[in-house]
Amino acid sequence: MRSRLAIATSTLVVLIIIILAIIGGAVWYFMSLQGGAQYGGVIKIGVTVSLKGKFQHEGDLALKGMQVAVKWINDHGGVNVGGKKYNVTLVYYDDESSPDRVPELYSKLIEEDKVDILLAPYSSTLTKAAAPVAEQFKKVIVSHGGASDSIFQQGYKYAVQALTPATKYLKSIVTLLKEQNDPDIKIALIYENTAFSSTVAKGAKAAIQEAGLNLVYEFAYEKGTQDFASVIEEAKAAGANVLLGGGHFQDGVALTQQAWQLGWKLKAIGILVAPTLPDFYQKLGDAANGVMAPAQWEYGVKYSPDVAKNLGVEWYGPTNDEYIEMFRDMFGGEPDYHAAEATAAVLFAVKAIEKAGSLDSDAIRAAAGQLDILTFFGRLKIDPQTGLQIAHEMVVIQWQNGEKKIIYPEAAAQASPIYPATNWWQR
């Protein structure tokens, strides 16, 4: 009795296994059929965007930026790869701003959707999770929102960057300070203790040292800090007369506001992120005047096909006005630098494919290393070895009488810098 039962049950298990195997085999067969078919004439760009969670604001803009780029390319005859015309399409999933499922979604993009090239997700936390997948499947991944350079120092072969790396964020402002030839500059560096802001600060420190300027105070505050009174008092006590730092919008506003309220006399103020947004002036009023900020991209930048000609590099993509108009048409809102970065990344990726003349990742990566183009976003060229962006320059803006003006680099400038910031220094 007992052995009969055993035989029956083991037969059952074997049967189940066989059935599962047959189903599995059939699915596999049909999938391989599908895989074998050619998607004639379409280049698939894969990406995850954060439509939920802490990066949803940036993710939303980035997605729109990518969609503008895709539309522009297709409207302008697609892209020429090895003599054939290809259209471009975007395949994306929501990563919920969490690194947990990023690897899964990227391998889905590669294995199931069979995309040809990847864009990285927003932020370095998510990029960190996506890059290994790209590396293993040998897909080029273009970073547009991960300004931290650490990824590019870890020897990833297929990761390339389409925006200025974080280490160079404050470099332009430091250069500007240096150009003032003021012997009495004492810098305080007060920044948010996150991967991005810390990297910026590290780059700033190197730049300050290189410029021979004087760093007298440094402090990294925790994410979400709103109260800077004690930090400001300490920096004041250290004799600092230039403030560099910040992190995100709220803390940038609070830092500036409290420096103003506590009567800190400053010759120059350079704050990350916050001053680039119109809200900054609305919240701070007169205190906003004189405040500088680095930006990846601004409305009034004057990159154009003519500039490209002068520089001797190829122009690609929409002009600045064309871009803003397209964005408004498609989405009704205004683009910001998050959108522009993403647009530029798509342009860079597509141009690299065109230059490679094939969809082979190694060829694309090699071509990307050789690429040197100018777009509405600025000049794009990567280090052939590491993939780090080396040509794109940050613009510097300064609030002057309630208006945001581009003051650096000179080629793109709308106004000259006000130094020292009179309202802050002579009060």
Next chain:
Amino acid sequence: MDEKEIIKIHNVTKRFGGLVALDKVTFNIYKGEILGIIGPNGAGKTTLFNCITGVYRPDDGKIFFNGLDITGKPPHRITQLGIVKTHQIVKPFNEFTVLENAMIGALFGRRAGKISKDEAREIALKNLELVGLIEKKDELASGLTLHEKKFLELARALSAEPEVILLDEALAGLNPKEVEESLDIVRMINKELGKTIVMVEHVMHAVMNVANRIVVLHFGKLLAEGSPKEVAEMPEVITAYLGDKDLALKFVKR
């Protein structure tokens, strides 16, 4: 009943803050007897049980079990050595079946680690049979009546195969018929299985009837010790506890 002591309680003192719950209590428990511990509320009966089973560590004094010093050993060690307690407020494992409850006793009792699950099941079944819960073996313990839960406690304790069983008010809350049933089982366990039984009890007539010997605690002190009859006639016991001599004797007679 032989006169060999199985548990020796020597000079045990236990204080809670300023309150002395047990004050230098010394007495013996003999192998094979049924010992009743009585005393008014707060006399220290439950505290004494808790000291024997290791729930509390005495502040002073020693407790020996079969000559082995068990003072301050953790409760599960003492259980595995052979002393098991049933709880005043029943504590069945509600989500376990009746059988599983009893099996826990066997698996972690005196032969802990040396007993297979099948053996444990056998023992559990035997003890459930004994207390009359065999028909309910597959029901969840949460579904039993209070009376049945008390029997389950007993079966669980028995399954640990102890030498000594401490019954903490096992009869409280039962109706007279159930008390009689319980007493029969207690006697049977004592006689047929040869277990030593110590009962703390409020149901006076019951304990006076079933016990071979009585220990009286009063405000943490040992007041008297002796056969039920002797104790009932001791003047100090009567004044302290029983109040009325006639009443006391009535208990013994019933």
Next chain:
Amino acid sequence: MTILTDLLINLTSGFLWGTVLGAVSVGLTLIWGVMKVVNLAHGESILLGAYVVSALYLFLNVDPLLAMFVALVSGLLLGFAIYWLGLHKIIGHVDVVTLRIEMSTLLEMFAISIILYNIYSFLTRSEPFGIGIWHLTPISYINLGYMSIQVNHLTAAALSLVATFIIYQFISKTPTGKAIRAVMQDSQAAALVGINPVRIKMLTTVISIGFTAFSGFLVVLYESAVVPSISYKYAPLAFTIVVLGGLGSIIGSYIAGIIIGVTYGVSKVIFSVLVSKNASDPLALTMAFIILVLTLLLKPEGLFGVKR
């Protein structure tokens, strides 16, 4: 700047923050002490008040000093909803809260916290939202000589003291308050003298969550803006404070809050000397949890709690 000044500054700001922490913990100590319900949605209850005040200020320009009463009312309503929808079925008719029932309420409050947290995240897109550095007077700083104190911090501290005093008076003087204390000490005995336990449990939940939402106003006043994840900072600290102060003790919580705040301030200075300035903040917060574990082990009834 000398270490001494540094110490003085951090002591002061730690004290001020501590008063806010104290007020934040009062609601938690009530519901935990009286009903054995560990309100895992405490952080979300705080956020409710913070968001109500901020939304009224930003969208309707209501003065936060008026809006704080709306925060209180919103908390009372949330408490009412939580009791009848979430807790009543579990604890409404039990006299003795066993470990198992305690775990059920814990999980129930946990589920409620998930719901609220994600609603907030959705509504605010997880971005900081608040009343900003809200000006009570034209001068928003008071100079103490060795440091400047933000007026909003001082206001928060003052209001926390007043509010805690009021709820303390309420619990110790009014008949309802006395009934609540009776249930806290012995719910079975309280039932015997004719106190309706269901009513008291409901009231406790309502008052506790209401006060917590009110304290959310203090948090947003102190922090100027909040993000949902700030509940991960305040709620664990509130648990620590309640344990330290003793379950059910309002005064105990308030004082424990100040102790934690001051410890935070002082250890921040110490760690910035011993380790590094950047590491001092996280390490100072760690101290709170070391205090938590030590309290649980050495004096589980807390500083002002009743030993049971």
Next chain:
Amino acid sequence: MDIDEFFKRPTPLFILILLIVILIAKLLRLETTDYLITIMFFIGIAMALNIIMGFAGYVSFGHTVFLGISGYVFALLVYYNRDFANLMNMYSGIPIFFIALLAGGVSALVAFLVGIPVLKLKGAFFAIATIGLDFAALYIIKAFIPILNPEFFGAQIILPAYALAYKDNVFVAMYITFALIIIANYLIRRSRFGMGLLAISEDEDAAEALGVPTTKYKLISFALSAFFTGMLGAVFGLNSGGVDENLFNLAHTIDMIVMIVIGGIGTVMGPLVGSIIYFILYDTLLVTYPEFNLVILGFIVAVIVLFAPRGVVGILRGKQFMGKKLRDIIE
């Protein structure tokens, strides 16, 4: 146990089928490797927490602390030791499993040391203490990791390209870890140890009085649970290209507890079924109501706690099927 009894019980059969299905899905590439890794991670953490929460009844709210600790240990090991990093892609990824064992061991050690005092606490106090532990560990990591190496800004460790494991190898390591955890769960549930733990979750004093060495058992189960959680954290950290403070995020605790509560505590099948339901729900809700999927999940948990405190499997166990009490066969 003889073969007969084995097949009369659906639990081991279910485990076996689950393991086979994952393997088939991998070999036939029905799903991407990363998806399978993610699934195994989520089911795994629920099963790992189940050992302390489901069996012993101690709800460890700060359990993510062990994901974090082992994740960081693993990342530091392969970051600083090229030998480890090189080993990872040899022998089909088996070495990853062994390094994860090491990292899990650290978590187990921490759990053991912390458990000695903390497991004396009951119910809510234990839950709160573990939350405290999680935050304490998080803050300590945030303070010291950046000091350790200036490259680790914001306590984020990005693994160098040479320290990346091939997905297939990560799969192998994850698969072994996963199988280990489920089988351990099953064996524990069937063992005397498991009976003891369940008795503890029912009534700790009664269990101790009946001879269950409660202190020892709680410590072992806490350490085991931490060990497995840690192993998953290590392998998953590797899969995410490095670690950051997100690993300590209580959001993972939400995942674990929700899975266990949906499925039902005290069983092996509970969290298994629970995590599968959770995964399906999560994915479908994510598609249909991406903004509210967690809100809806919260409601589901709230309702389950109120009306079916023993979860889906708990309901099933109360039923009869073909004259047999399901309680007897669903473990």
